[in-house]
Amino acid sequence: MNETLSAIISAAQATSVWEVIAFAFGIAYLLLAIRQNPLCWYAGFINTGILAWLFWDASLVMESALNVYYLLIAIYGWWAWRHGNSEATQDLPIQRWRLPQHLIAAVTIVGLTLISGSLLAANTEAAVPFLDSFTTWGAVITTWMVTRKVLENWLYWQLFNSCAIFLYWQAELYLIALQMAIYLGLAVVGWFKWKKDYEQQLN
Structure with missing residues (x-):
C-alpha cells in the first residue's frame, strides 16, 4: 500500500x-x-x-x-x-436504441478489438493488446452514441471505464486510473439523470 x-x-x-x-x-x-x-x-x-x-x-x-x-x-x-x-426548431432529444442496434455495436466493437488486438500482439510489445483495443474501440462507438443522445451510452461508459481503470492501474498509471474512476462515477450519475429526462420527454 x-x-x-x-x-x-x-x-x-x-x-x-x-x-x-x-x-x-x-x-x-x-x-x-x-x-x-x-x-x-x-x-x-x-x-x-x-x-x-x-x-x-x-x-x-x-x-x-x-x-x-x-x-x-x-x-x-x-x-x-x-x-x-428532424424538427429543425428543437434540440436533439434523448433516444433509446433497440436490441438490434446494440447487437451491431457489440459485434463491431468485438470485431475491431480482435483485429487490432491481433495486430498489436503480433507486431508490437503491447502488454495487454486486446484489453487496450477493447477500451479504445468501445470509446469510439460510445462517443458516437453521445453525439446522438442515446441513453444507453452511460451504461457503455460504465463498462469501458471499469475496464480502463484496470488497464491503467496495471500499467501503474495511477492518476489516470483515478480519473477513470471519477468518470465511472459520473457515468452512473449521467444514466439516472438522462433516464429521468427521457421519461419526462414521454409525458
Whole structure:
C-alpha cells in the first residue's frame, strides 16, 4: 500500500500543468453532458486538443490519433445536439436504441478489438493488446452514441471505464486510473439523470 501511495505521489509531482488543464476540461465535459448542455462539446474539444498534443509529444501515436477523432466528433456532437433533430426548431432529444442496434455495436466493437488486438500482439510489445483495443474501440462507438443522445451510452461508459481503470492501474498509471474512476462515477450519475429526462420527454 505504501508503495502504491508513493507511486501516486510521484505521478502527481510529475504531472504537467497541461495535464491538469486537460483533466479539468474532461470533468467539465462530463458534468455539462449530464445536463445536456451543448457547451460540453467546447470543453471536450479543448480537453482532447490538449491530450492529442501531449500524447503526440510522448510518441503515443495511437492515443494521439484517438484524440484527433475526439476533436472531430466534438464538432459533430455540437452540431448534432443543436441541429440533428428532424424538427429543425428543437434540440436533439434523448433516444433509446433497440436490441438490434446494440447487437451491431457489440459485434463491431468485438470485431475491431480482435483485429487490432491481433495486430498489436503480433507486431508490437503491447502488454495487454486486446484489453487496450477493447477500451479504445468501445470509446469510439460510445462517443458516437453521445453525439446522438442515446441513453444507453452511460451504461457503455460504465463498462469501458471499469475496464480502463484496470488497464491503467496495471500499467501503474495511477492518476489516470483515478480519473477513470471519477468518470465511472459520473457515468452512473449521467444514466439516472438522462433516464429521468427521457421519461419526462414521454409525458
